[in-house]
Amino acid sequence: MFAVEMNNVSVYIGDRQILKEVTLRTPYNTVFVIMGPSGSGKTTLLRVINRLIDLVEGARVEGFVKVLNFDALHSDPYELRKYIGMVFQVPNPFPHLTIYENVAVAAKINGVAKSKRELDEVVKWALEKAMLWDEVKDRLYDHPHKLSGGQRQRLCLARALAMKPRLLLLDEPTANIDPVNARKLEEAIVSLKDEVTVVMVTHSPHQAARVADYVAVLYDGRVVEQGPAQQLFLRPSTEIAQKLLRGEI
Amino acid sequence: MYSWRKLREKLFTCLIIALSVLAIAPVLHIILTVFVNGFAVIAKAGTSFFTDLPPTPLSKDVGGIAPSIAGTLLMTAISLPIAVTLGLFAAILTAEFPSNPLSLAVDAIAKPLASIPTIAVSMIVYTLVVVPMKSFSALAGAVALAVIALPYTYTYFSTALRSVPSVYREAAFAIAMSRWGAVVRVLIPVARKALTTGVLMTVARVMGETAALLFTAGRFRTGVSFSPTAPADAIPLLIFDYILSPYAVWHQVAWGATALLLLAYLMVFLATKLIVKEVRL
Ligand SMILES: Nc1ncnc2c1ncn2[C@@H]1O[C@H](COP(=O)(O)OP(=O)(O)OP(=O)(O)O)[C@@H](O)[C@H]1O
Ligand SMILES: [Mg+2]
Numbered sequence: 001m002f003a004v005e006m007n008n009v010s011v012y013i014g015d016r017q018i019l020k021e022v023t024l025r026t027p028y029n030t031v032f033v034i035m036g037p038s039g040s041g042k043t044t045l046l047r048v049i050n051r052l053i054d055l056v057e058g059a060r061v062e063g064f065v066k067v068l069n070f071d072a073l074h075s076d077p078y079e080l081r082k083y084i085g086m087v088f089q090v091p092n093p094f095p096h097l098t099i100y101e102n103v104a105v106a107a108k109i110n111g112v113a114k115s116k117r118e119l120d121e122v123v124k125w126a127l128e129k130a131m132l133w134d135e136v137k138d139r140l141y142d143h144p145h146k147l148s149g150g151q152r153q154r155l156c157l158a159r160a161l162a163m164k165p166r167l168l169l170l171d172e173p174t175a176n177i178d179p180v181n182a183r184k185l186e187e188a189i190v191s192l193k194d195e196v197t198v199v200m201v202t203h204s205p206h207q208a209a210r211v212a213d214y215v216a217v218l219y220d221g222r223v224v225e226q227g228p229a230q231q232l233f234l235r236p237s238t239e240i241a242q243k244l245l246r247g248e249i
Numbered sequence: 250m251y252s253w254r255k256l257r258e259k260l261f262t263c264l265i266i267a268l269s270v271l272a273i274a275p276v277l278h279i280i281l282t283v284f285v286n287g288f289a290v291i292a293k294a295g296t297s298f299f300t301d302l303p304p305t306p307l308s309k310d311v312g313g314i315a316p317s318i319a320g321t322l323l324m325t326a327i328s329l330p331i332a333v334t335l336g337l338f339a340a341i342l343t344a345e346f347p348s349n350p351l352s353l354a355v356d357a358i359a360k361p362l363a364s365i366p367t368i369a370v371s372m373i374v375y376t377l378v379v380v381p382m383k384s385f386s387a388l389a390g391a392v393a394l395a396v397i398a399l400p401y402t403y404t405y406f407s408t409a410l411r412s413v414p415s416v417y418r419e420a421a422f423a424i425a426m427s428r429w430g431a432v433v434r435v436l437i438p439v440a441r442k443a444l445t446t447g448v449l450m451t452v453a454r455v456m457g458e459t460a461a462l463l464f465t466a467g468r469f470r471t472g473v474s475f476s477p478t479a480p481a482d483a484i485p486l487l488i489f490d491y492i493l494s495p496y497a498v499w500h501q502v503a504w505g506a507t508a509l510l511l512l513a514y515l516m517v518f519l520a521t522k523l524i525v526k527e528v529r530l
Contacts, residue, residue: 055418094435163425
């Protein structure tokens, strides 16, 4: 049983093929890392999983995608998304909501908390899990524009966690974060494995080595290599993977 | 070489300043003239300018413009919610379903509608509302105003909604918000300042509209009425009539009314400026 299973998935935007016959499997409760050069289709791959690809004008998906127990391409996307949290490449907390509300809204929408007390608890739990609680506990009612970039990204992680998702999609969550905060986030991600399955995009081979259980390497819309992390890091079999791990592409 | 460049820069700055002054001087002149003349009249009349009926042509007293103020308030109060509601729904439709045939139709109609001469709108509403009701009315005036305001609210609102970065919409969907939820809880609140600005600009537009009311509102100046089905007056209508009249006292009233209208305008613009400056997003 896999949390995410893709068979021959192709994505077209207009006439361009962005993903090419992608096949991959993500076991439950693991951190599955997707690596690949810029423009190789990593973000697009994540968007297929939670059907945000539907928002892209002119996008078309072919193939078979199973996410949790959903036949993802033929399910109600709004129902599917209830079980999937996502952190985007660029932090996007809701600017009109406070720090508290940003987290609470995700819990409320998905019926995670019924009473105000439950809500408070979920918000605290999510912020703690995202390693942000200590920094914001005294200013929960500030707006997110007062946070640093790294704090905003962790706020977005807390928002995603507050849904109590079973699958977490992370798109370069540490791209705009200093190494200290990045490490915190990595710790948070690893500690989440008991509760959720994580699919994470990263550019950093070091980060991948620290958090990944499985790795898939994407190049020009194709999965060129995938497997258990240790195996892939020790003996990358394709030239592309070797270059990627050396940081050459 | 160096000082020549500096000099040239200075000259250029002076030129820009001179041209800007030249460009805004007429506007400032108009505003000043209106305020100087108008507030002299209002000061003379005192508070009765807001509570009294207009003077008879040969009266010594300036009297007031209470019927016109009431009519402008009433017709604005009726037309604004119509234009705002319809404009908002149309804007949501075209922002959310840009390639829907209905959206394309709305978008295609909005521009020409904005450029219909307002006097033509007045004629049309005359035949559609005034004739069947057998009377001029505030309602007819408000309908004409709403028709004129609608393309404005629509354009302001759809620009506001479309300017919301798509990342917030994506975030909304990613936490499993419904389409409608994303509109109500994210799209509209994120755009709220631009939306409010649109409402205020529309208020300014509606308050100053004259031609639309010529054949619809009726010029009821002999009492203060807040009845939608009764004839009503409006401040611009009064100004239009009185400034063209041969009577000195009516000219005075027109100056006072113009100053009042202009003041209301400036306040609306001030409000939009304040809104834009208020909490950053
Ligand atoms: N909305 C869109 N319309 C057209 N093309 C798109 C769109 N989104 C992505 N693409 C194209 O799809 C390809 C893959 O994009 P994607 O964002 O998935 O790459 P990525 O691997 O996430 O890159 P990066 O590391 O820079 O984030 C790119 O060539 C991009 O130009
Ligand atoms: Mg990307």
